[in-house]
Amino acid sequence: MSNFTDAARLATAALRDLFDPTPLQRNDHLSARYGAEIWLKREDLAPVRSYKIRGAVNAMRKVRVADPAQKQFVCASAGNHAQGVAYACRHFGVRGTIFMPVTTPQQKIDKTRVFGGDSVDIVLTGDYFDQTLTAAQKFCAEKSAHFLSPFDDPDVIEGQASVAVEMLEQLGKAPDLVILPVGGGGLASGVTGFMRDECPGTAFRFVEPLGGASLTAALEHGGPTTIAKVNSFVDGAAVARLGSCTYEMLKWVDPAQVLLAPEDRICVTMLEMLNVEGIVLEPAGALSVDVLPSLAEQIAGKTVVCVTSGGNFDFERLPEVKERAQRYAGLKKYFILRMPQRPGALREFLMMLGPDDDIARFEYLKKSARNFGSVLIGIETKNADNFKDLFANMQTAGFSYRDITADEALAEFLI
Known part of the structure; x- marks a missing residue:
């Protein structure tokens, strides 16, 4: 057992103070369609409706162990990471300052405030995320606070690996294939880092939004590369640049294992999961399910786990999703x-x-x-x-x- 798998198991055990494992559910609808055993790892049912709480809690836990005097944490996020950090701050009784773009929807601001309560301050600054990030890092340096990266941090990656720890325990065997969404690479790094040690026979597929293919760009150029233009529709995975830490853990990936999902097609998948299964997924949360048709011949008769990474979907966006789906179809x-x-x-x-x-x-x-x-x-x-x-x-x-x-x-x- 490697140091990473040990750390992932410790991170998973620590999470039990906050919430039970997210469900691993066999999906009859998808299983029948593809003649396979299709399981969904429902990260959309985590306390903040996203796996991001795992990395935030683990990173904060380890900082607190190493430096108990550190009680100020900072992050920059317009979505799931902000909510995970807010939840962690309240749990550990520390102060969190969360920087969000001025353009962040009010629903996300309100949810972050609910999860953090009196433990967090929310600062709205910058029209674009890069401006928000710069302001957060400057504040962090001035206050000697600890900056919590959404993905490019070994402790965050360890926390995301808890998804794989739970998955193997729940399934009771190694799956044939795991399909993972990729934004900055934290989830993919954590899950594959654990599973490649524990079940080396398991194969992987990675899914990126067509308008935010940061892993594809990094593999093509031999290192993290900034994408010139990013389509922000899949906001949970629309990342312009893969992390340095995550690239080191994913550079073994064959580009043929990375699939690109058109934004409008993702909308078709979101509507199907909502209308047929009653499952609410955000665009990034639907990525792993979206590519199943293109893998149909490869997965027949096999056990497949799709990680549905998040369900923070604002229903005010439903008309846009329907519009995109109709146009794609x-x-x-x-x-x-x-x-x-x-x-x-x-x-x-x-x-x-x-x-x-x-x-x-x-x-x-x-x-x-x-x-x-x-x-x-x-x-x-x-x-x-x-x-x-x-x-x-x-x-x-x-x-x-x-x-x-x-x-x-x-x-x-x-x-």
Whole structure:
């Protein structure tokens, strides 16, 4: 047994003072679909609805043992790490100062305050996370406080390894495959660091959001590399740069083991898990389940564990998730129609719609010529193939249009 596995077991035991192991549940729906034993390690059911509490508690515990006089802790986070640190501060009776971007949704601020109570102060500063982080680190140095990294810290990684300790105890055997989401790499480092020692026959797949592939970039360049542009939709895993500590623990990974999940496809998975299973997952929490279709042939007949890493989902985002899911599935499209300015033209267009086609958006943008006007139209349908008929009818009738559904610049500006 290595020093790391010893430390992971100690971290797991210490967590029992705060909460019971999160459930490992066999999912009948997914198991039947893929002809496999699909288990979900439900980190979305942890006290702060995320595995982040594990690393925060373990790191704070070890600092307190090494330096009992240290009673001030600082972190920078807009989400799950902030809530984990707040919970840990209240548990250990220490002061926490949590820096969050000014743009952080009020729901996340309120939840952080609930978990921390009187033990934490929340400072809202910076429009972007980098600005928030700089302010947090400056404050930390001035106050001689201890900075708690969300992932790039050996003690945090040890804490996240408790997910694997529980998983093996609950399953009672080594799984054939474990699927892990990756942001900064703390969870993936901890779980693989423990399991590669304890069950070397287990295989791994790592899932990153397409717009935040920090592990992919690090493996490609031989070290942590900053991504120029990050899509922030999968906020729990949209990290611009993999950690240095986590890279050292993950540099053995074959790039072929890393899968990328398109943000809109993740929305389809989130809705399915909500509507079919009643499981609320945040975008990062759905990553491990999202890639199952692409692994279908490889996992048939095998025991697979998907780590659902978090369930901090603000239901005010549900319309956006539904919109993205429909667009990915081809059930909703937006296009700009050059509408003839003559009596009966609109009626003619409406007659082209099928019985399952609904107008979700209709807006005149401008009159581009005396005889034509540009119209933004959004159409929802029940079958993606219906758009073939609609567009064919429009072409036959001489209606000029441009499909902007996949045009990010226009869609962001107009929709």
